[in-house]
Amino acid sequence: MSNASLTDQRPPSSLRGATLPKWFAWAVAAGAVLLGLGISFAAGLDSSIQWALIAAVLFVAGSYGISAKVEGRRQAKDRTATSLVWVAFLLAIIPLASLIWTTVKRGVKVLDGYFLTHSMGYVRDTEPGGGIYHAILGTLEQVGIATVIAVPIGVLTAIYLVEYGRGKLAKAVTFFVDVMTGIPSIVAGLFILSLWILILDMGYSGFAGSMALAILMIPVVVRSTEEMLKLVPNELREASLALGVPKWRTIIKVVLPTSIGGITTGIMLAIARIAGETAPVLLLVWVTNLINANPFKDPQASLPMYIYLQFINSGGQGAAYDRAWAAALTLIAFIMILNLVARGIARWKAPKTGR
């Protein structure tokens, strides 16, 4: 730092260095976008994403260069880290935003009260009309039954692992839960198919699908519940035990209430994960255009299968195509509502500190 001109500019306080104004980052960003657009136009690139990548690179490089000149190396590195985080964030958000945008734009065309409250019945794929009532009903029943099966098993397993599990058995259970986490949904479907339909000779039904969905759901519930139980401070367990409360009551009255918010969130997210599963449903529930409210007998419709079939049969346009998007929008909305409910419950049930 023997550069004379730099030393001259340095203000008298050694704690204050040269800083670029707040709008600097925005200015560089704007410049980078303009340049990116210019370059891609000049080079004849017609993709809608290439200019953004060029702009991102320009932005990171530009802000580092200018900042290094004016503010110094350390601040420049800091800026680079910040801009990398922003670029990563934008790259992550773009597909998500565009997916939601596309789904909403195409989905709202036919999504109305009639669509939600009527089945396809005998409406042909090329004809307009019909709805997804039968598919919503099927998905709700299948997911509901899967939840009823998976939640008690999952939560009790987690309680065993955290509160009681010592030694070999706990290790083995943990291992199997890890393995289950990695099971592809089609394999879970094939397992139930061979057991339930091929060996036990049962027919297609919503319940068969629910069993496969439960297999997918259990490890997620175990994992998230385990994490939440581990967050409960040991002091609370000891406080309860020291009052002469038996261990099982300590778990029910102290440990679970303290962590119920997080456990519920985990369950909701697990439900959201299985609600869109297609493979097991395809193998085990099959599909129908009619309303079948009985999940224990005969094929049932479901949103993922409905979307798939409508789309396949549409040839990329027409009434069936619109219905596929509207059903997709319904499924996304369902999952988003579940997420919001989960957040609401987590906040509502969080241990209170208010005075």
Place this chain on the structure above:
Amino acid sequence: MAKRIDVSGLNAYYGSFLAIEDISMTVEPRSVTAFIGPSGCGKSTFLRTLNRMHEVTPGGRVDGKVMLDDENLYGPGIDPVAVRREVGMVFQRPNPFPTMSVYDNVAAGLRLNGRYKKSEMDDVVEKSLKGANLWNEVKDRLNKPGSGLSGGQQQRLCIARAIAVEPNVLLMDEPCSALDPISTLAIEDLIGELKERFTIVIVTHNMQQAARVSDRTAFFNLAAVGQPGKLIEIDETERIFSNPSVQATEDYISGRFG
């Protein structure tokens, strides 16, 4: 209500590590016994053997005898849950149940021992909170969360919770070390009142506190880190602080330690 504790030949282990070795002492009923000694000498461990909380720690193991009046807490067929109802405990950091109100915190221990009528429960809660000198401060916010109280109030809430189940003995592990001087004073006063009804054992790092609140004082020490802690001596508090019979005790008390 208050009972005598008679310990003989007690060893406590964490796995294969012997934490305290061959402890024998008597804790008199309706009195305050203080445990002092350097960190890591096993005061907490010993305290927790007195209500069978030691075995809650993974690997925790005890041999020896702890007589509560004429029953051995480690005798065959003794239910640790029942022991803990007789011998209550207050911890170093205030730990009220965060999901429960002030009222429910105090009622927590009782709700388990069977059904109580609402009016009975109200009486017990009021009596316990009064016993812990907390009633006037919280009587208007019984249904607010217990974790919203100040640290000192939380600790008194924990004491109220412990005495609500009417134990015979109350164990306190450094109950004031996380509190400010005023809250500490409040709790020391409280200990003076509680000893009319309970046998009290208190671990403290504060020599003045031991001198202020206790009738008898036990000094623990360990030869070196990794060695088991031992009881050096136990005597009237006045004797321990004026004229102890072991040199190590005098060194520790006068700060000439190590």
